[in-house]
Amino acid sequence: xxxxxxxxxxxxxxxxxxxxxxxxxxxxxxxxxxxxxxxxxxxxxxxxxxxxxxxxxxxxxxxxxxxxxxxxxxxxxxxxxxxxxxxxxxxxxxxxxxxxxxxxxxxxxxxxxxxxxxxxxxxxxxxxxxxxxxxxxxxxxxxxxxxxxxxxxxxxxxxxxxxxxxxxxxxxxxxxxxxxxxxxxxxxxxxxxxxxxxxxxxxxxxxxxxxxxxxxxxxxxxxxxxxxxxxxxxxxxxxxxxxxxxxxxxxxxxxxxxxxxxxxxxxxxxxxxxxxxxxxxxxxxxxxxxxxxxxxxxxxxxxxxxxxxxxxxxxxxxxxxxxxxxxxxxxxxxxxxxxxxxxxxxxxxxxxxxxxxxxxxxxxxxxxxxxxxxxxxxxxxxxxxxxxxxxxxxxxxxxxxxxxxxxxxxxx
Numbered sequence: 001x002x003x004x005x006x007x008x009x010x011x012x013x014x015x016x017x018x019x020x021x022x023x024x025x026x027x028x029x030x031x032x033x034x035x036x037x038x039x040x041x042x043x044x045x046x047x048x049x050x051x052x053x054x055x056x057x058x059x060x061x062x063x064x065x066x067x068x069x070x071x072x073x074x075x076x077x078x079x080x081x082x083x084x085x086x087x088x089x090x091x092x093x094x095x096x097x098x099x100x101x102x103x104x105x106x107x108x109x110x111x112x113x114x115x116x117x118x119x120x121x122x123x124x125x126x127x128x129x130x131x132x133x134x135x136x137x138x139x140x141x142x143x144x145x146x147x148x149x150x151x152x153x154x155x156x157x158x159x160x161x162x163x164x165x166x167x168x169x170x171x172x173x174x175x176x177x178x179x180x181x182x183x184x185x186x187x188x189x190x191x192x193x194x195x196x197x198x199x200x201x202x203x204x205x206x207x208x209x210x211x212x213x214x215x216x217x218x219x220x221x222x223x224x225x226x227x228x229x230x231x232x233x234x235x236x237x238x239x240x241x242x243x244x245x246x247x248x249x250x251x252x253x254x255x256x257x258x259x260x261x262x263x264x265x266x267x268x269x270x271x272x273x274x275x276x277x278x279x280x281x282x283x284x285x286x287x288x289x290x291x292x293x294x295x296x297x298x299x300x301x302x303x304x305x306x307x308x309x310x311x312x313x314x315x316x317x318x319x320x321x322x323x324x325x326x327x328x329x330x331x332x333x334x335x336x337x338x339x340x341x342x343x344x345x346x347x348x349x350x351x352x353x354x355x356x357x358x359x360x361x362x363x364x365x366x367x368x369x370x371x372x373x374x375x376x377x378x379x380x381x382x383x384x385x386x387x388x389x390x391x392x393x394x395x396x397x398x399x400x401x402x403x404x405x406x407x408x409x410x411x412x
Contacts, residue, residue: 013208013265020111024118026211027125034124040117043087052086055097059085062102080109084119091124095136101127103195107203126193130215132283136191142287146190147183149282150219154182156278157223157271161230165242172239181242185250186222194221199256205265216276217268224267228259 014022028036063078084105089097104126108119127136134142155162165181172178189197194206209217229249236242252258272278 013205014212019204019208020113020118023108023111023122023207023211027118027122030129031121031125036117036121039091040120043090043120044083044116049090051089051093051096055086055089058097058099059089059102062099066102066106077106077109077114080114080116080119081105084109084116084123087116087120088123088127091120092128095127098136100192100195103192107195107207111204126210130210132215143187143190145283145286146219147180147187148286149279150186150190150222151180151182152282153219153223153276153278154226158226158230161226161233164234164236168236168239168242181239182226185246189222189225190218193218197225197250197253198259198261199254202256202259202261202264205261209265209268213274216274216279219276219279220268220271221264223271224264225253225259227267227271228264 059082063082066078066081081102085097085101088101088105089095101123105119105123108122109116112118112122132142132146134140135146136143151162169178169181193210195203198206206217206221209221213220229246232245232249233242236245249258
């Protein structure tokens with residue numbers, strides 16, 4: 001494996017003739033606790049499963065969207081893609097099917113020469129072993145954690161860009177909370193593992209790195225992309241200009257006009273030693289202490305809202321007392337808080353606090369999806385406006401009339 005890793009970091013990555021064997025060997029090794037022989041019999045059976053009807057509708061809707069990436073363009077490929085997606089939904093019943101899985105499965109079908117069983121093993125490895133649990137669950141808790149981790153890594157590795165985006169966020173004119181600018185684009189990259197972001201050859205090189213190095217490769221590549229865009233983004237004077245520039249960049253990246261594959265992978269491998277020193281501690285920190293950017297005046301990465309914030313860019317999430325708490329009559333559970341204008345806060349049980357955090361996270365992700373639409377990107381199909389239309393919409397302050405959509409999960 002060490003030899004293959006060294007090869008993957010070379011200029012051309014894993015040789016195409018070795019890629020299939022390398023990927024499936026790694027996937028089977030990390031999923032050897034699964035009895036795949038027995039699983040394939042039930043996952044690819046022609047017998048109807050109660051949840052299939054609901055899944056079929058959603059999967060079929062997304063099949064035609066896959067061809068624009070250059071993968072799964074023939075009828076035979078589309079049939080195989082549907083089989084794999086339905087098989088995975090039967091296997092991972094907690095998640096079922098999510099929009100975006102079609103792109104991931106399409107690349108694997110291309111590399112595995114349409115061997116559906118090998119595709120399913122690789123897909124299971126990537127979505128359940130490389131990515132942490134709850135990445136695609138309804139609350140997307142693990143994704144939220146990784147976005148916070150990434151902002152911290154960006155603060156360390158790209159401090160100048162980090163401070164500039166914090167400045168833009170703190171000075172944007174908005175009466176409601178808006179997510180950090182970095183999250184609007186990084187969320188799409190993480191959910192689709194960069195499938196909608198790069199041309200075919202670059203995607204395969206990035207996935208070589210993901211198979212060989214695990215989840216930290218995702219952070220490395222995302223940092224490399226932001227570093228390549230840094231020079232132009234530092235010239236943005238306001239948020240509207242930032243979105244206009246990123247709309248053009250996103251379109252050009254998908255066509256290979258902005259990001260050079262060799263340069264991207266060189267930066268990704270050189271950004272930090274292996275394993276990434278800061279990654280594990282940050283993930284542990286945010287997994288058990290979910291935090292959101294400081295509020296007030298559309299506060300951004302740097303927290304503190306309109307007032308600028310302190311150097312610790314993330315403020316702990318504090319759930320306000322609910323109306324039912326206020327009428328509960330248990331005064332002994334209240335803490336007086338002079339800084340809150342004399343309004344006390346009821347101490348919440350761990351379960352109540354977790355439920356409130358989940359509600360807040362769901363609302364936050366919904367806002368991020370709306371922001372994604374404002375950025376002229378339709379998650380995860382990356383449908384873009386041309387640069388002139390993007391500039392006109394940004395100057396008018398209007399957003400496109402569409403929003404990203406998640407697929408319906410299978411019933412438990």
